Amino acid sequence: MASPSSSYLLLLAAILALVSWQAIASDPSPLQDFCVADKDSKVLVNGFVCKDPKGANADDFFMAAKLDMPRDTKLSKVGSNITLINAMRLPGLNTLGISLARIDYAPLGENPPHTHPRATEILTVLEGTLYVGFVTSNQDNKLFSKVLNKGDVFVFPKGLIHFQFNPNPYQPAVAIAALSSQNPGAITIANAMFGSKPPISHEVLAKAFQVDKKTVDWLQAQFWADNHN
CATH class of the missing domain: 2.60.120.10 (Jelly Rolls)
Structure with missing residues (x-):
């Protein structure tokens, strides 16, 4: 069983790790x-x-x-x-x-x-x-x-x-x-998946979205415009 002092040190270490992670993540x-x-x-x-x-x-x-x-x-x-x-x-x-x-x-x-x-x-x-x-x-x-x-x-x-x-x-x-x-x-999901340059492999997208390759072809042929000014 951990002593009160060791439990305190573990808690302190966890708090410091959390604070450090938050600092890195913003x-x-x-x-x-x-x-x-x-x-x-x-x-x-x-x-x-x-x-x-x-x-x-x-x-x-x-x-x-x-x-x-x-x-x-x-x-x-x-x-x-x-x-x-x-x-x-x-x-x-x-x-x-x-x-x-x-x-x-x-x-x-x-x-x-x-x-x-x-x-x-x-x-x-x-x-x-x-x-x-x-x-x-x-x-x-x-x-x-x-x-x-x-x-x-x-x-x-x-x-x-x-x-x-x-x-x-x-x-x-x-x-x-x-x-x-x-x-x-900003990562627009459809743009990233079907408008990437170069295109993502048909096999990857067909399996990921559970559609056939013709559907992937059609989606990749669309004009994936950015709506950001």
């Missing part, structure tokens, strides 16, 4: 007031190099994104248009661990199933109605879904497959999403 905390991205730097790091803070100005923290203006969804095959504001577009966001997106949905438009490998997302509906949901990891693959109306909020946990769909055939919808990474990334 954007690093800044060590200074700000780190405006120097996108002209030739140095390659996991993020952006900071430019000299003495040369920073208010424009580094500003972007005339006009997020109050409707976005065109007509050119999107899935009927949505995403305007992402991240560190690549707003240099002052570098190292701050956040980003923002406006999502416009055409009538019956959707933001198809996708994941953000580096961010949790919190979505607020500004106009219209959305059917949203996420699926838990194996083995359960449980669907958590909800119909959201104007002003409603929903959270998509980091890394889990999620989606949004506008069920109204006549009215568009608009949402704002906040994400817990300066560069959350």
